[in-house]
Amino acid sequence: MDPTLYNAAMKGNTNDGNFSLAEYLKRDEEIGYQVTPKGNTIIHVAALRSHSDFVEEVLKITPALLCHQNKRNETALHIAANEGHTEVVRVLLRIAGEKNYKETLMRMTNENGDTALHKAVRSGYVDVVKIILEKEEDPEYEYSANKTGETPLYLAAESGFLDILREILESCKNPNYAAGPFGRTPLHAAVVHQHSDCARLLWQQNNSLCEELDKRGWNSLHYAVKLGLKEVVSDMLGWKKSLAYLPAGSENDWTTTIHIAASELDDFYAPNMLIELLQHCPDCWEMLNSRGQNALHVAIMNEQGMSLLTLLESENWGSLVDEPDNDGNTPMHLLAFGKYFNKDRKFSALVYKEVGA
DSSP states (O other), X not given: OOHHHHHHHHHTOSBOSSOBHHHHHHHOTTGGGOOOTTOOOHHHHHHHTTOHHHHHHHHHHOGGGGGOOOTTSOOHXXXXXXXXXXHHHHHHHHHHHHTTOHHHHHHOOOTTSOOHHHHHHHHTOHHHHHHHHHHOSOTTOOOOOOTTSOOHHHHHHHHTOHHHHHHHHHHOSSOOOOOOGGGOOHHHHHHHTTOHHHHHHHHHHOGGGGGOOOTTSOOHHHHHHHTTOHHHHHHHHHHOGGXXXXXXXXXXXXXXHHHHXXXXXXXXXXXXXXXXXXXXXXXXXXXXXXXXXXXXHHHHHTTOHHXXXXXXXXXXXXXXXXXXXXXXXXXXXXHHTTOSSXXXXXXXXXXXXXXXX
């Protein structure tokens, strides 16, 4: 790239007495189209440094640069959105609108399939997101997923950007709730990354997302139980209690919500989650997993002491203690084998005392 032009773009210099950008560009029609080794034009360079006046001045003379892509297929809009340079984004979209390029520019994708909206969302710039969504002339347009399956909505949910998530949901008539990586919906993403506020907002907008399974065969409730997100679990079961009875896993290897709470939660969270499940679905203690095991089986096998005591304190523990699994082992057999809780003989003794053995 011409060094004089490059330095002007770096500094945002349009006119300093010794240099006039407009005159310099008009002297040679082709000079404005020169690129750096990475394929960046002068508006890429200026956009990166938030020189909106420079970008506007260049585009008055060479408007075709609006849609020029560098070697990563990124436009100046991609770069400005990624850096959160709101004024550059405004200038680019205003001029694009004047030249009837706006829709094309906003929907252009880079080598990863990201639009400028993807870039703004990923970087957490809510003001840029607002500008892009305001300029979108088709409110029913669904922003598609990038090459890794991430929509802007998915990215906002995964990162916990509540303001951005709300902006997308309010601005788009048909937000793209499509599943992303690992077959997870935006609700999965919010729950897995423990962004409870985002999860609740998504659930309120689209209740049916609770029932969607990822590639592992788990729905959002399963993950909320596993991670101890009590308020999210309460909301979902308040809407549809039958969610608690849906299996998690594959056809031949599956578990249930009460098994997840009893076996996978930290001892600190397990009692509250078990109580929450039993309050909404008092008969869910009867559920068995694919191995014919009840919640007591898995609590013992995973050495979850508080889960075990919580279950033993419930009214229905008596029928669980003597219930055999597919291999004929009852929870009491597992304790008797001595394989579990060997490091804490006092605890084993306490369990035996509880069950009257």
